[in-house]
Amino acid sequence: LKLGEGHRVDLLVRKPQVCDQINEQRRNPLHLSEFEFPALVRATTDPAEAFADAQYMCHAVPVQFSRAALTEVKPHIAPDMPILSLSKGIEQGSLSLMCDLLGNIVGDEHPMAFLSGPAFAREIAAELATAVVIASHTPGLAAEFGAILSSDVFRCYYTPDVIGVEVGGAVKNVIAIAAGMCEGLGLGTNAMAALVTRGCSETRRLALALGASAVTIGGLSGVGDTFGTCFGPLSRNRQVGVRLGQGESLREILASSNEVAEGVATSLSVVELIKQNDRSYRLDLKFPILFGVAEILQGKRTPREGLLALMTMPLRIED
Incomplete structure (x- = not known):
């Protein structure tokens, strides 16, 4: 935020020691x-205090914990308070994007916006140049929101395509897991470039099936974030x-990390969202990377088996 221009920010945190x-x-x-x-910037563990004088709300809780967090603070959210979601992902069980999840809690008519794009917190904190996109139906x-957040080093573009921005921000995390496996296996730059490019194509196919614009997927929230x-x-x-x-198990990796990998x-x-919204024949051939990563994470294939299987798929026109 443009803190130098007088915008006060209250952080609602869970742990008293972190707050202190x-x-x-x-x-x-x-x-x-x-x-x-x-x-x-000040911190508090009290929702009533955090929302007391607030004009805007920014939500940055991981998607899988967002429903509980939003339900807890809902009594403090004014009916006309604009909300900006920074969370990226798809909720397990409901298969909700953040726009659906947030609408379920505060109502679909509530003023909401959704930010996505290549924006690592460390680089933003270091005031390195960053560009993002904000989507809203309001x-x-x-x-x-773009006018509030933008500065000489942080630029906000905007679009009405909420679904496109949400899909791009969610699916890129899955493609990133595949890209990481490619590096961990030492498959080389050619393989990495091919995988990421084809991954962007799969993101576009899903976005189009959900009613989004291909232009959005070619922008900051899709190709850029990927x-x-x-x-x-x-x-x-x-x-x-x-x-x-490199051979570690998913359980070992998750147990050793304090941070959430949304992918x-x-x-x-x-994968379940694709099955619900795309009735094409052989979805595993239409979305081989997304289906392949899911199989690897479920232990049905090793990373090497999964990625090398992509090289033996039927040849086809590039689309």
């Missing part, structure tokens, strides 16, 4: 502790894939 350290030492002891919070809301996640060193999902490719839960959900 943010307020007293201006740092989060669990994440990016080397960066200091601006003076206008007229003018995406541009309103490239950043697959080729950059900061992605948790990519690191999960690297470690799988693990999203992978199984995206």
Whole structure:
């Protein structure tokens, strides 16, 4: 946020000790502790205090925990308070994107917007150049949030295509796991480039089946976020894939990490979402990467078996 222009930010946190350290030492002891919070940021564990004078709400809870978190704070959300979701993924069980999940909690007519794009927290904190896209069905809301958040190093574009932005932000985490496995197996740059490119095609197919625009998938929330996640060193999902490719089990990887890799839960959900919304014959041939990652995470194939199977698929026209 443009904190230098007088915007105060209240962080609603769960752990009292984290809250105290943010307020007293201006740092989060669990994440990016080397960066200091601006003076206008304060933390609280009390929802009533956090929402007391709030004009806007930003939601940044992982998707699988979002329903419980939003239900807890719902009594404090004013009917006209705009909400910006920063969460990316598909809820297990309901197969809800964040736009559906948020609408279930606060109502579909509530002013909501959804941010996505290649935006790693560490680089934003270091004030490195970043561009994202904000989507909303509420007229003018995406541009309103963009004006609040944008600076010389953080640029916000906007679009009405909520589904496209949501699908791009969710599916790229699954593609990143596949890209990480490709690296962990040492399959080379050619294989990595082919896998990520074909992964973007699968994202586009799903987005179109859900009614989104192909233009959105070719933008920051689709291709942009996929490239950043697959080729950059900061992605948790990519690191999960690297470690799988190097022979570690998924259980070992998840047990050793304090951070959430959304792609693990999203992978199984995206396969079910495809089955519900695309009635094509042989979906495993239409979405081989997304189906393949799910099989690997379920232990039905090894990473090497799964990725090398992509090289023996029937030849076809590139689309």
